[in-house]
Amino acid sequence: MNGGLVLSTICPPQWTLRWDTKTSNSRCRIHHKLKTLASSADSAVVSGELLEQVDKELSKGDDRAALSLVKDSHSKPGGLKAFGAARQVPQRLYSLDELKLNSIETSSILAPKDTTLGAIERNLLIAALLGFISAWNAFDFGPEELLYITLPLFFLWTLDTVAFAGGFGSLVLDTIGHNISQKYHNRVIQHEAGHFLIAYMLGILPKGYTLSSLEAFQREGSLNVQAGTVFVDFEFTEQISQGRVTATMLNKFSCIALAGVATEYLLYGYAEGGLSDVNTLDGLLRSLGFTQKKADSQVRWAVLNTILILRRHEQARTLLAKAMSEGKSVGSCIDVIEKNIDETDI
Template sequence: MGSGIMMCCNGVLFSRHYRITSGALEPQINGGSTGGGLSTRWKFLEQMDMELSKGNERAALSLVKDLQGKPGGLRCFGASRQIPQRLYTLDELRLNGIETASLLAPVDSTLGSIERNLQVAVLLGGIAAWNVFGLSPQEILFSSLGLLFLWTLDAVYSNGGVSFLVLDTIGHSISQKYHNRVVQHEAGHFLIAYLLGILPRGYTLTSLEALKKEGSLNVQAGTAFVDFEFLEEVSKGKVSATTLNRFTCIALAGVATEYLTFGYAEGGLADINTLDRLLKSLGFTQKKVDSQVRWAVLNTILILRRHEKTRVMLADAMSAGRSVGACIDIIEKTIGDADL
């Protein structure tokens, strides 16, 4: 599988190699039904999972498109209604209950607090070791220089991957709020992508899980997509308005989900920054960037509000490690025709 778009709680639009979480669909997802429509969808999604697990993205997408919009098939893929695209003012966003300051300027206070506590623990541990073992000033200096060297090595060669791996692992272990935020964030990316017609190809919820799958420290948790069409357009320097609209909404879906769930966003600052760089690389002026982002924020939040129940169930499925096909099946089962 080639490089592609990846959206995560701490970054978006990263070019990375990515593999799907493998696993077949569980029979209980469809309640054991063997009805014609459900049975057909079941077989297609199971086959799609197999193709994705083998890295056959084009074959997986072809299966999805074959079943798109058909009775008993995939009614929801790319079927979500959207608002007209125009320049929306900040006042219009506020009228829809959106405060951009709480959404577009995320600060990860949870991991920041854990990092500060670790620094204090290391300092206290050093003082305790000094008292217990009677270390000399020179030994303390050499130990400090050694830690500084390791920290610098991590920052230079793995872009802080080791440090973030430690913080993320501790965060998921001791903070249910942090774990839930990451899960909700990724569920937002997944749901918006599917409803706008971009097929998710896999997801991870922790840096440790990403490390096990990728074998690289420089890969964070996130959701990846079948995005070869987007990459082909980018390589030509001509991204269509439809494609750009989709990926702008997907990029902001994580912070939008956090905002709706918690009242503010903590993760996703890199999502926003990378999206901003992408738009400017396409020649967007700041006014045009603002217009694109405001429309996408409002459009994404309205879709998420409309399908809150589905997002919650999807987050539970992702937290349980269900396959992409199983997650899609949940979306299809819980969204009625009148809701699209």
């Protein structure tokens, strides 16, 4: 709205009859600027109050009410503009060469291997073994003492594997990883920020997140729950229960599932975490009867679409990750996205 507007479209017509052109233009610009600033301030207040209400509804477990608030706001002037507003690429079969032209190597995204935690686990096992050998030599343990030490350890390991699917071991390893490896800690935060941003911009409302297994255990009280972002997904759940998933919902799910590994790829050149995300998407496509060719087409499109969205909104994702690392509420995280999204790219 710069420079090319007719004066009467901004100011009341009678003003142009009373003032000379120079004065009229000057005062009109001031008047318009004041109105714009007032409107922006009002929108900020409204958005702040709205997001506080969204947080309240989510805390009460009323996902439908929270989603309704966000959807209603999106359709109103001055509302939440970024929700479900991501600009996406056309859906078709993309070749690997086309992805490479966009600087995307799928092998570095779709086969994540957690080398950081793997190295930590190996070092812990080596340290434990060396400590055991040192203790054996220092205290001259015999076969009986060895049995007393190893039998309880073996029992605890078996119990964790059978009863908790390795949850306790994963919690311990994840907690150590967060405390001794800044790289691992940062990667988890960025990974979850990718999930959060892509979900919101595709029209799926996040309802909570955890950044460590310990935080997830404290919140959920279960060892089988790991760090992650959860969403208001009753629409998807209802479609799954009916045995029919729409193409639109499948597209959203595919992009959200791959958002974490895509974020890691953009930041580090490869993904370490997110193998369960890739496997979950693969399992869903198989359950829907997708052929390998059709599944490959869906995954390639989702990878390209997700990465291009993340590239366009890098600043919003960076600031969102910072907000999540500080433990901000879902509403506050949404506010960060809304304030830092590039409106020309939605």
